[in-house]
Amino acid sequence: MRSRSRPAAPGRAAALALAGAAALLLAVPTAGPAAAAPSDQPGGTSRVLDSEALDRLQQRAAEVQADLQRRQAEVAVARQALTDAEAEVAAARTAVDDAEGELARYRTVVAQYAAAAYRDGGALTPLTVLLAGGDPGDVVAALGYLEAVDAHTAEVVGEAERQRQAALAQRGAADAALDQARGRADELAGEVADLEASAAAVTAELDAALADVDRQLAQLQREQVDVDVQTAANWRAHLDRLGAAGVQPPPAAALLDPVAGLPAGLAPVGAADGGAQPGAAQLPRQPTSLLVLPAETVTAVTAAMDALGRPYAPGTAGPDSWDCGSLVSSVYGAAGVDLPDDQAGLYAVTTPVDLADVLPGDLVFLGTPEAGLGHVGIALDRQTMLAADGRAGAVVVRRLPADQVLHVGRPSLGPRPEQPAPGPTGGALPVECGNPVYPPSSAGGRSWGGYPNGLIPPSALCPLGVAGHALRCDAAAAWRAMSEAFADAFGEPVCITDSYRTYAGQVRLYGEKPALAAVPGTSNHGWGLAVDLCGGIETFGTPQYAWMVANAGRFGWLHPTWADPGNGREEPWHWEYAGG
Template sequence: MRPRSPWRTRRGPASVLVTVAAAVLLAVPLAGPAGAEPSDQPGGTSGVLDSEALDRLQQRAAEVQADLQQRQTEVAAARQQLAGAQAEVDAARATVDAAEGVLAQDQALVARYASAVYRDGGALTPLTVLLSGGDPADVVSALGYLEAVDDHTAAVVGAAEEQRQAALAQQATADAALTGARQRADELAAEVADLEAAADAVTAELDVALGDVDRQLSDLQRQQVDVNTQTAANWRAYVDQLGEAGVVPPPAAEMLDPVRSLRAGLTPIGAAAGGVQRGAAQFPREPTSLLVLPAETIAAVSAAMDALGKPYAPGTAGPDSWDCGSLVSTVYGAAGIDLPDEQSALFAVSTPVDQADVLPGDLVFLGTPESGLGHVGIALDGRTMLAADGRAGAVVVRRLPAEQVVHVGRPSLGPRPQEPAPGPSGGALRVECGNAVYPPTFDGARSWGGYPNGLIPPSALCPLGVGGHSLRCDAAAAYRAMSAAYAEAFGRPVCITDSYRTYAGQVRLYGEKPALAAVPGTSNHGWGLAVDLCGGIDGFGTPQYAWMVANAGRFGWLHPTWADPGNGREEPWHWEYAGS
């Protein structure tokens, strides 16, 4: 069986959205069919084209990427060898120049000696010494002096010439090595050019397929909007039915003991394990009873409905963007129930109820044995939840994965004695609001949504509001929040030069700067999780850079350690999104 492509999505008719309260209580009639039911990964981030041809294109892209990565190593080695050969040539030439200088100096001395002899009466030879000599002892002495001078001159000039010849031989060897290194570098450059051409070709084909993917993703996102809209309408219909039935939701304090303290006309709701549920009641009527929730719960869920579609951004608490904990804390706080604003702290104080008894407004905590607690949302029924979701990059209605539920808490019951939330184990990354949080030194895969690096459909990204720049939606919302805070300090938003980088853009940049650019298909820019900044942030030691170091982490942005001063590739302008 062929493995499932990460570009695959479900094909089939849209199903009916389960309404917010009716699915659990059979109290609100089903509203009409929605565009789609909530997806397992909200916003359609995992749904793309089912195509064997696209699978083959991805395989080709992966092969080109692997070849480029191998060639990058070979190119780096060849360039190092070329630089070493050039240095040896330069050293050899310097040696030759020095030897020729010594030889020239010695030759000049000999020339001055000969000139002096000529000036003093002609060349001094043994014959002239004999003819002009008087005392035989003087003649012998003169001949000895002349022989010593000649021997010394010949030795000096000969040694200098030997040094020069040795230097010339060394230079010839170095020149040959340089020629070989240049030839290897040229061969590798040609191979890389061929690979870049192959990358261009596969990118062009992928762009065509990507257009189909983007259109399908746009449809899925419209369906998500339909889900959000229909869910909010269902909730309003439920609230309206309470009013039409003359039911005034009681405060939470009156529903703590549903056997003794319920208002007249209300009756308890049975619990799955026997007995009755605290914090809820029902209003008996025909043909079905009507769920009655505390006034605080209804106010909180209604406020959460108003936040649907707003961006997700870690560390923010509305009104323009939210994270999962701050959304829960804010809507319940406005309703009169104080809660922490972080998922682990919410887990610690939430009074538990049985998962089988989940009701609208309950807090649902998701996680896995490896990553521990990873998300919190507001239950709408047994199958759906509302959450500021890190993967969707927005406040959405999404499917409630029963197998990932680690805790269900009911805020209207008050806090419990604190209990620590389960954390990651075995080296797993921490997960916040459904999205993995990467440490500053993380250098592994940053893949998301099933998309290849640099081949993310435009509809899966969100604009930054600056030029044509875009990022993954949670990163974009966090960037906008960070830029607004930066503007308060410097009077202008963050200056940006680069954000999401397509596979084709990575190929072009690699061709221009192979020693600096990442291998196509591996850049964090290609995941929509990195930016290059300017306006002072692009220089170490500036007030703008210092502000980023001090504040960017609040918005989930970091400066990777490899780009810090002294780590070999100083890039003050490069910042990456790692979540909250």
């Protein structure tokens, strides 16, 4: 069960940021970069998510969603039954019309026979039929029918009447089935209307709660930016102090063995066990020494500082968005240190150091006994780390929770023999970059940032700069790049009609188009990962649509298979973001 925290008083994180601006990064006799105090929860946003009221409202929304999904299946069956009944009624009516036409034709010929017999005193001959007939075809038909009428007039007319009665009975049964199908369809329509009303009621409450969440989130984001900016400034100030002291960070190989010797003028950094730490040194000074890290570590941490504020998105590897593993791998890769790009792979190969000896640039792996490994970030000191955080939805400076540390690794020491990362036990959900990974079938499951579908605070989304449209931030960046390329080809940007769709918007659309719209709370629009486009893209076969097919994939956008021609729900305008 998730632990819950009481919301902090407004401005608390900002006060912490100011109070901590002069805090030293290391509790050892060396001076490192000072870090502004981050908020108590990852990215400063988690306490917004840990809301029992929001959980209860989301559960109600999930219940309505499940009912709508069940009813939608029943509505589809009822609609098919109604269509079948209407077709049966139409066929029965056609059969009755045919039978009545046949009987009328028989009766007409019999009447002509009787009239001719009366005029001729009962002596009906081919000549009297010829004289009484009109159209030559009718005469020929009548002549051919005379023999049958002579022998079977009553039988033929009777059989035609029986056929008509059978057709009438069939039509009656079909009409009854149609009435029943219409009744069931009407009944289901009423049930769906009731559920739509329930969804609308839940939506009003959710919107009110979400507005409060968004206000808190906007304030926390402002505080987080202050922390990130101050931390980056402190890091630059530390590098400036090294430069002023004439220190050029040495390569990692020069700091591997402090016992055998370090570059001239540098001294070892003490370890918790009383020895010296490999992979670091210090420049003795008064009143405090300066921490000296390997050049590779300095390059990696500097690159990570440059990524602060970029959005978190699973499976992405920059430069517009990151996940936790790809951020670590990329910044160290830029420094010439080859590392895996996922949290488990990084855990497996990084050489361990004691948590008490953690230094800037070390990798910190977080988790719990139940969920196993769930996060990786770059340590800045014993209390602070920098990470692409799934809960914050961005690259942030956040607290380093000592009680959740599973492993600390130092990339500058080289790889260790691989050790498997601990995984979930007892049915616990896996965790990636600090965010639980819900199975796709999980009703009401929270995806990126921890928010429910259609209930993402506006502050967590990024605007497209077009008529109020917004998407998840990495999707927004990819859309803008794609739109610019489209404009180069067609002289104008991509035309868009729909993007992120709130839960309320999904409820309204479902009420208007229950046969076509996704059940509220299940649409990819509700994750900020889908768009509906126009300007020619909305039609198969146009040059604009062809351009999208050929080029959208370069920007992480795709046209889902279910919306392709011939797959039942042709929607050329609908495109989804699948990541870079």
